[in-house]
Every structure is written in C-alpha cells, then in structure tokens.
Amino acid sequence: MAEGHEALDQGPTADPSRIFTLILLTIAMWWELNMAPTRQDDGAAAARRAQDATGAANIGPTLHRIVADGETNLTLEETRNDWAETLARQREIARRVY
16 A cells, blocks of 8 residues: 555544534534524514503603693693593503503
8 A cells, every 4th residue: 555545444434523513513503493483582572571661651751741731721622532542552551561
C-alpha cells in the first residue's frame, strides 16, 4: 500500500462524539420546532392581556370625561346615551381583565 493511506485500510469509521452531536442537534431542532406554536400563542395571549389592561386603565378617565362634558354642556339626554354606551363597553373590558 501507498504510504499515508493507512486510514483507508480500516474502512469507514464514524467518530462517536460527532454522532452524539448530530443526534443532540437533531433533538434540539425538533424541540424548537414543536415549541414555536406554543410560544406564539403565549405571545398573542400576553398582547391581548396588555391591550385589555390598557383599556381598563382608561375606564375612570373615560367615564369622568362623559360626566364632565355633561355638566359643562348641560346636555342631559346626550350624556345619558353616552354614559350607557360607554359604561357597557367599559364593563366588558373590566370583565375580561378582572
């Protein structure tokens, strides 16, 4: 045999650490692909909660504005309508948050 080709005489061999690394990376990729939808759902739920919390934080100022506008403009019928509509929307927001 030619000099320097001794490794070819042993046949194909695989390094166990490379096989282990390949298996580990395959498992990690499989895990990440399976967890991606869960993370996306969690992120969407967190965004909805943040939006609801922002709406809930505005309940007091929104209702106060209706009362203040009613007192300033002395439009009782319009104030009653605005109050009823806004209160229903604010209660729905409060129900989702609390």
